[in-house]
Amino acid sequence: MWISALQVLLIALANAGSAEYLGYRLVYGTDDYQSVKRGLSRVTAKLESEESSADSGNPRKRQRRIAELKKQIKVYKEKATSMTMRTTLLMAGLQIAVFYFLNTVGFSGVVVAKLPFTPFGFVQGLSHRNLPGEDFTDCSAVFLFVVSSLFIRNVLQRYFDFSIRQVSPWSTAFEQAQETNL
Template identity: 35%
Template structure:
């Protein structure tokens, strides 16, 4: 089965949008020395916390080790909160790029069927897949839905390919405000 030309165009717009977004994000955030230092510090703090957890697991009745682990958790939680500002800015940039790309796709492909699904999607999804399309054939896929599903896929793969964004270790400790670091909870 051949892929419709319009679908290829939407994929190209999605890929270009993701590449442009990653380039801008890299220029504004990931390449800066302060961001690199923050990520390194976050990873160091995470490793210290894991070491404290291991020491506490070896001797669970030692109050000094419990306090050391709690101190490491508190420091990591506080540092993670300070990094939320950068994460928020990146989130705003992501939203702006998605809105810009969606505007472009909606302007160019308004009312154009770019793909056909082999099944009728569940009712709560048909509003998204059939958005802006004429007719009642719910197997038709709009360009908006196609763009919205391929954009994040391309972004995440570009981040992995280019090595931009936080490392896996840093991402593990980036959202730690209310979490317990107890090994049993993980």
């Protein structure tokens, strides 16, 4: 069981590593993306300094400058998102291929780990996928792969600092609601 779990973890590491490498080669390492990233950080710094400064000038002018900087940030983020779309599709295809391998060829019906809890609802369907028996603490290769690849990919992205930091959608929605109420 431990050897199978280690194999699945190594497959997840190889999958996440190759996906991030392809992402770097196709998007994150290109001059266009680096230019967008630098522009976004420059405009974000301007916005922060503009919002924090207690300028005694015209408040309407200041609000207009802040609104213009926010529009520029939105444009930069849209450019970055459109650039990363092709690697997202490529990574999804790679994930599907590995899922197919784990489900059919490699680890179908093989218990790779034992969970210390009984999973609930929809998680149970993934954690006990293609496993015989009724012991729902048995863990399938697909579940271990999904959990470990999500973790590994996140760690790799933070370590190499490829992606642009995302803002919480709730804070964006709150800001938009405030702007409409002005």
